[in-house]
Amino acid sequence: MSYAALFEDEDDIFGGSPRSKLMDVIFNANNDIVRQELENFIERVAVMELILEEQIGENIDRAIDNHKNAHLDEAGIKTKSLYVELMGAILSQSE
Incomplete structure (x- = not known):
């Protein structure tokens, strides 16, 4: 999935870059959810x-x-x- 349209004006949508917003989510979301999504991401990279x-x-x-x-x-x-995909995966499981 491509989120290219979201990046036309990053600052208005995210208040920062997708990378910085993902870091905000990682450090503020439920630790168990973040760990699981990072494990899923690493497993996917390994298969690729x-x-x-x-x-x-x-x-x-x-x-x-x-x-x-x-x-x-x-x-x-x-x-x-x-960045946005991983952030979405984390946020979709958060409260």
Whole structure:
């Protein structure tokens, strides 16, 4: 899912960047919920790394860096989307 439209005017929507708002949520939300969502996120990254290793070999760091450098704008938008996605997952379980 892409949240690109939310980033057109970050300061008006978030009162800061998606990264800073995620940090606010992480440090203020229920600790058990944050731990569970971070575990889910890390597990998902682990599976993605396994898929990449199968497709491109063991040197995935270089492949990731090359792809990021070739697609800087898209990588930035995706990064912001992941901040918002993780924040939403935490907040949707909070009181």
